[in-house]
Amino acid sequence: MQATNGSSVTEFILVGFSAFPGLQPVFFLLFLLMYLSTVLGNLLIMATVGLERSLHAPMYLFLCALSLSELLYTVAIVPRLLADLLATRHAIALPACACQMLFSFAFGFTHSFLLTAMGYDRYVAICRPLRYRVLMAPRGCACLLGCSWAGGCVMGLVVTSAIFHLPFCGPNRIHHFFCHVPPLLQLACGPRVLLVARATGLLCIAALLSCCLLILLSYALIAAAIVRIPSAEGRHKAFSTCASHLTVVVVHYGFASVIYLKPHGPPSLEGDSLMGVTYTVLTPFLSPIIFSLRNKELKAAMRKTFLSRLHPEKL
Secondary structure, eight states, X not given: OOOTTSOSOOEEEEOTTTTOGGGHHHHHHHHHHHHHHHHHHHHHHHHHHHHOGGGOSHHHHHHHHHHHHHHHHHHHHHHHHHHHHHOSOOEEEHHHHHHHHHXXXXXXXXXXXXXXXXXXXXXXXXXXXXXXXXXTSHHHHHHHHHXXXXXXXXXXXXXXHHHHTSOBOSOOEESSSSOOHHHHHHHBOSTTHHHHHXXXXXXXXXXXXXXXXXXXXXXXXXXXXXXTOSSHHHHHHXXXXXXHHHHHHHHHHHHHHHHHSSOOOXXXXXXXXXXXXXXXXXXXXXXXXXXXXXXXHHHXXXXXXXXXXHOGGGO
């Protein structure tokens, strides 16, 4: 039976961490704990922003959307990874593989676009404080959020459509733990493989670099504005509002650059799988921790919202 794109392959085998058979139970426990922490952390952030009226501001609205995109991105990849670490057969149907790629790319790029929108929000708050209420009015925030989600969905659809319109003639072993572009391109056949590989690579790199450059521009202008603040206390207060976002940006784009800008070389199952953990498991795990610990207002709101219900006598 052939797939609709002319492929003779109807399912793939996710090789994943099969190179580490003795460590798979350890990986399962570690990734499960990180996954649960990621889910609970992001749900906690969204619940806090929703319940605490003092956080009903553009900055925390973007943070809530960021937590949602990160949660959905993690759910698209990690449960399958955990199941495969316990299973003896790691087959995934071609349509399921396409769906996983679509959702992971859509939510992953939505995350990048939301980080860019948050950088713009910080720029307006520090460099254009008198126009903040006008520029970041509900309509403007809705536009930024809508464009971020729409842009992520478009990226996911374009990349996934391009990859899965290629025929797969066999073999069908994906040297990764999820349906990612580079290992799938190695399995594709036909005269258009090289063109699709270059086009999707350039599109992803261009999107990431554009977001990164816009964030760098925002922070260059923010730094110039902070330097002009006369008091040390004022400079510290202005920078503290950006610290958590800037830390997450460094982590996010640091790991992304390792993946997308690494030099071409012979494929390594061990290296690619371990490197893939950094942006599918580790980065989503760190993000809610960074925002919870580095953002004083959010940390205080979490303490007020949830500890007041559990231990009202301590407040």
